Amino acid sequence: MHKLIRTLGFAMLALSLASCRLIYTPDVQQGNLLDKKNVDQLQPGMTKRQVLVLMGSPSVNSPFNQNQWDYVSTQQHRGGPIKIRTLTLTFNNDVLVRSEGDFFAEDAKKLVDDSKKYHANYPVDETQGDKNTSGTPEKKDGGSGDEGH
Template identity: 45%
Template structure:
């Protein structure tokens, strides 16, 4: 009986520890914020209106709550098995026009947007479905 108790205890301990295995955990990159590229940042100029900035960059991620003259465009990529990449552009307005542009982070490389396959169905399978004739989908009529 004592041997059976040891076996059951050991089995339960191993079962509980196996649930904490590192090898079974899936992690993925987590991008957040406004996607800001080098090309977009290069087109920003002092004197641009708010409308021109929104047309170029999109809506800002943050508007300073106590100073409506400041807009922040922040992009943050938390890599699953790596570090954190952050880019930030802060625009300061005076009278509805950009007066100051502050850049923070490395804009020289494009941020990764996903793997080669992308999200969703396989592209090759989707292309095969589009090329299939529709004649074989209608029932035969006598």
């Protein structure tokens, strides 16, 4: 009976810890990671080969529609809601005719602010770190072997 109560107690403790999000949940990024400067270089009239060299392989390439490439990325921050970003490139006769999507729809300032809130900013006072204030290096005992001669 005592073992049953102890086991139920541990199970309830584990369940309460899991529900309080004390267990670490990592960020998950999947799909294509595109660089905005590469996406900005896309121009109508580029060939599929030029786009492939610039952007890399699309994450979705349908065998039924050879004229559409989809670049998809999903991001989930610590178990939160999943953000899906897409970029669709449309070709006609192997030439880029249109690009559309919301891959870089977020405001750049918002992204910078989000990245700063997860990094601690510790003030550094360089004068406090040095214990030697005389300006000359200190000798360590037993290192020279000249003592007592």
